[in-house]
Amino acid sequence: MVTSVAPDAQQLTTKGRATRDRIVRAAADLMFRHGAAGTSTPAVRDAAGVSSSQIYHYFADKDALTRAVIAHQTETILANQTALLGRLDSFEALKAWRDVVVQAERDLGYVGGCPLGSLSSEVSDHIPDARQALADGFTQWSGAIRGGLQHMIDRGVLRADADPERLSLAMLAALQGGLLLAQAQRSTAALEAGLDTIVESIRCYATEDVTDDPQ
Amino acid sequence: MVTSVAPDAQQLTTKGRATRDRIVRAAADLMFRHGAAGTSTPAVRDAAGVSSSQIYHYFADKDALTRAVIAHQTETILANQTALLGRLDSFEALKAWRDVVVQAERDLGYVGGCPLGSLSSEVSDHIPDARQALADGFTQWSGAIRGGLQHMIDRGVLRADADPERLSLAMLAALQGGLLLAQAQRSTAALEAGLDTIVESIRCYATEDVTDDPQ
DNA sequence: AGCAGATTGGATTAGGTAATCCAATCTGCT
DNA sequence: AGCAGATTGGATTACCTAATCCAATCTGCT
Numbered sequence: 434m435v436t437s438v439a440p441d442a443q444q445l446t447t448k449g450r451a452t453r454d455r456i457v458r459a460a461a462d463l464m465f466r467h468g469a470a471g472t473s474t475p476a477v478r479d480a481a482g483v484s485s486s487q488i489y490h491y492f493a494d495k496d497a498l499t500r501a502v503i504a505h506q507t508e509t510i511l512a513n514q515t516a517l518l519g520r521l522d523s524f525e526a527l528k529a530w531r532d533v534v535v536q537a538e539r540d541l542g543y544v545g546g547c548p549l550g551s552l553s554s555e556v557s558d559h560i561p562d563a564r565q566a567l568a569d570g571f572t573q574w575s576g577a578i579r580g581g582l583q584h585m586i587d588r589g590v591l592r593a594d595a596d597p598e599r600l601s602l603a604m605l606a607a608l609q610g611g612l613l614l615a616q617a618q619r620s621t622a623a624l625e626a627g628l629d630t631i632v633e634s635i636r637c638y639a640t641e642d643v644t645d646d647p648q
Numbered sequence: 649m650v651t652s653v654a655p656d657a658q659q660l661t662t663k664g665r666a667t668r669d670r671i672v673r674a675a676a677d678l679m680f681r682h683g684a685a686g687t688s689t690p691a692v693r694d695a696a697g698v699s700s701s702q703i704y705h706y707f708a709d710k711d712a713l714t715r716a717v718i719a720h721q722t723e724t725i726l727a728n729q730t731a732l733l734g735r736l737d738s739f740e741a742l743k744a745w746r747d748v749v750v751q752a753e754r755d756l757g758y759v760g761g762c763p764l765g766s767l768s769s770e771v772s773d774h775i776p777d778a779r780q781a782l783a784d785g786f787t788q789w790s791g792a793i794r795g796g797l798q799h800m801i802d803r804g805v806l807r808a809d810a811d812p813e814r815l816s817l818a819m820l821a822a823l824q825g826g827l828l829l830a831q832a833q834r835s836t837a838a839l840e841a842g843l844d845t846i847v848e849s850i851r852c853y854a855t856e857d858v859t860d861d862p863q
Numbered sequence: 864a865g866c867a868g869a870t871t872g873g874a875t876t877a878g879g880t881a882a883t884c885c886a887a888t889c890t891g892c893t
Numbered sequence: 894a895g896c897a898g899a900t901t902g903g904a905t906t907a908c909c910t911a912a913t914c915c916a917a918t919c920t921g922c923t
Binding site: 444446448449483484487 | 868869870871872873874
């Protein structure tokens with residue numbers, strides 16, 4: 434709505450952009466660990482090593498900062514998901530991706546769940562415009578998965594009657610729910626069960642000649 | 649640890665129990681809509697129609713109130729899940745349960761997600777003892793699903809090589825993730841995709857004679 | 864050099880929140 | 894009736910948080 438006064442629209446020096454990024458990164462880290470509501474602007478100020486005025490120089494208010502964190506986490510996740518694992522266009526890639534997700538949650542000590550999922554659950558109903566940004570992030574995420582599945586169909590690894598749209602949504606749902614449960618249960622059992630069951634479903638659509646070892 | 653001073657341990661009159669319940673119900677409603685951090689004790693006081701001292705008479709602090717809300721939501725959900733739908737011990741029951749879950753989220757206007765899941769994501773890392781309570785709630789929940797699947801195996805509807813433990817965890821993960829995504833996307837697409845894909849996986853273990861219409 | 868605008872520091876304020884306290888009232892029980 | 898303990902009302906406090914303000918400094922550009 435209001436774009437003329439919003440600090441986001443102003444000129445940013447190289448130095449200014451660096452400071453802004455430092456604030457966003459510090460806020461993202463704190464919000465991942467303590468939630469959005471559990472992260473105070475003084476805490477962000479100290480963690481980023483800036484003064485109060487700098488936060489409000491680059492962001493209209495705390496909600497705007499939270500939106501910036503959402504955008505940052507979306508970028509980070511999508512970059513990791515696509516760069517690290519390439520396109521999820523084979524059973525080997527799906528299995529490798531599954532292992533990375535599970536191992537990442539273990540390495541974190543079952544703390545924090547999904548950076549985007551936790552934020553989403555906390556703020557999507559309360560911060561204006563945040564819900565749409567989160568929805569877009571999830572859509573891109575499932576889209577990346579869907580692209581891989583579609584590629585598998587195109588290459589004849591999966592039958593044409595497989596529904597990549599439904600399967601990719603199911604995969605993301607299992608991932609998000611699995612991470613949420615991992616946080617509470619301090620175990621990746623539900624995460625593994627969810628991801629493996631979706632992969633198993635996808636395997637049902639494999640063309641007959643592809644029968645790699647089930648593990 | 650400290651049980652001698654905790655207000656929970658004291659004698660409760662009929663009237664006292666009613667007041668305590670009123671506080672918990674009001675807090676549960678507010679926390680469902682605005683989150684735990686987004687719910688202030690003054691707001692609970694007003695919604696419950698009590699005075700400040702009453703809240704702290706029945707609960708040691710806000711964390712204790714939050715724990716009571718978790719216990720309350722766990723009870724409510726498990727009662728609904730088992731009483732309303734009985735044991736999930738047939739494909740018809742699974743389908744009916746799926747429809748109820750999806751319709752419930754639609755009726756709520758995609759607001760709030762799962763009362764237990766949202767709370768879990770927000771507080772399981774921050775409130776002492778809350779994580780364990782949430783984990784127990786989820787374990788009971790998946791246990792109820794597992795019981796139904798086991799019953800299907802016992803009756804010969806599912807083959808013996810189906811793994812009820814894994815499938816029930818997968819189902820709960822898909823449910824939680826689906827509700828989280830529904831909140832952001834304002835759509836039950838991911839929820840339906842997740843639940844349907846797990847049900848489809850379960851169907852793969854059906855004994856041959858059972859082939860009801862796929863929908 | 865010198866200007867305009869970006870950036871920074873840090874004090875300050877207004878408002879809300881968790882939690883406490885004490886006195887008053889009610890309740891169950893004998 | 895009358896007591897002990899449970900319950901209630903509501904003022905109060907100490908603290909924290911979001912946000913503002915103004916003056917000082919830096920930066921890119923001509």
